[in-house]
Amino acid sequence: MAIFSKTCEYAIRAVFYIALKTVAGGRVGIKDIATGIDSPELYLAKILQDLSRKGLISSVKGPHGGFFIEPPSLSRPLSDIVEAVDGDSLFYGCGLGLKQCSEVNPCPLHNEFKDIRDRIHKLLNTTTIGEFNSELIDGLLSLKK
Amino acid sequence: MAIFSKTCEYAIRAVFYIALKTVAGGRVGIKDIATGIDSPELYLAKILQDLSRKGLISSVKGPHGGFFIEPPSLSRPLSDIVEAVDGDSLFYGCGLGLKQCSEVNPCPLHNEFKDIRDRIHKLLNTTTIGEFNSELIDGLLSLKK
DNA sequence: TTAATAAAAGACAAAAATATCTTTTATTAA
DNA sequence: TTAATAAAAGATATTTTTGTCTTTTATTAA
Ligand code: FES
Ligand code: FES
Numbered sequence: 626m627a628i629f630s631k632t633c634e635y636a637i638r639a640v641f642y643i644a645l646k647t648v649a650g651g652r653v654g655i656k657d658i659a660t661g662i663d664s665p666e667l668y669l670a671k672i673l674q675d676l677s678r679k680g681l682i683s684s685v686k687g688p689h690g691g692f693f694i695e696p697p698s699l700s701r702p703l704s705d706i707v708e709a710v711d712g713d714s715l716f717y718g719c720g721l722g723l724k725q726c727s728e729v730n731p732c733p734l735h736n737e738f739k740d741i742r743d744r745i746h747k748l749l750n751t752t753t754i755g756e757f758n759s760e761l762i763d764g765l766l767s768l769k770k
Numbered sequence: 771m772a773i774f775s776k777t778c779e780y781a782i783r784a785v786f787y788i789a790l791k792t793v794a795g796g797r798v799g800i801k802d803i804a805t806g807i808d809s810p811e812l813y814l815a816k817i818l819q820d821l822s823r824k825g826l827i828s829s830v831k832g833p834h835g836g837f838f839i840e841p842p843s844l845s846r847p848l849s850d851i852v853e854a855v856d857g858d859s860l861f862y863g864c865g866l867g868l869k870q871c872s873e874v875n876p877c878p879l880h881n882e883f884k885d886i887r888d889r890i891h892k893l894l895n896t897t898t899i900g901e902f903n904s905e906l907i908d909g910l911l912s913l914k915k
Numbered sequence: 916t917t918a919a920t921a922a923a924a925g926a927c928a929a930a931a932a933t934a935t936c937t938t939t940t941a942t943t944a945a
Numbered sequence: 946t947t948a949a950t951a952a953a954a955g956a957t958a959t960t961t962t963t964g965t966c967t968t969t970t971a972t973t974a975a
Pocket of ligand 1: 732
């Protein structure tokens, strides 16, 4: 098991890719994105439709259409994507699956797990969609399998 | 998405429960365990069969039979359970799902994620199956939903 | 206005995870 | 040795996740 669902992994990588192409000027088609992040095109299309409905990314149909990200969204945190796709159990849920994480009725891992969970939350809260654009352009970071 | 699969959550809670009952003296039946950790009995049976085959827990059939844990296994780390059930991608895999986590071709989250991942690994490596027995007996910790 | 383009939407399919049911095997106690 | 007990094993079912295919809608350029 990975930390994120496959859907969420695709979503994050795709949003990074769209951000990159947006600042490089212009819109980017689903085929281009799917190739750029090594994901199944039609599945990714569904994911992006969802993110689009939720306002995280934007799109226009027709010739020269495609996906892009509004400038303000470039500074939204990754946690917005994760929450939209995987929900918030990673941020607030009990590591051992108890109905709810609680200080008064904690599971054995509660104290240690809480710290780790908060750390994950903090990482995703303080990392923005647009912040890796230059490293991605320079090829210092990868979005491909 | 939670950190562990449901199967793994059940597995960990069940192993804690069996450890508890083992030190309290004796074997514990699947019905008792399922009730004790709030899990579907027959599904849990499958999980425990697997853990038993892998040597993490033991069992005997027949009257007064049930599950128990060999004393040496009480000091095995939780990571053994997690690895047996969910594999090791949580410990070594790329957070964004790249084929493999790499220093030379890292994903955008690599540096931060690596630390978190190592922290999870360390927690599970240094936490043993038997170490919560007294708190569980005292009711300070919970295994029930 | 028409043809081409590209995303949206809806239906469907395959695979994996989760859960249940039934039969078999091992063990114990009477 | 027999009957009762309890886990193991095997088969099946359900749900969720992941993935694909087809049709529709919006947009643009000619
Ligand atoms: S109760 Fe399990 S993490 Fe808080
Ligand atoms: S490359 Fe993604 S976590 Fe290391």
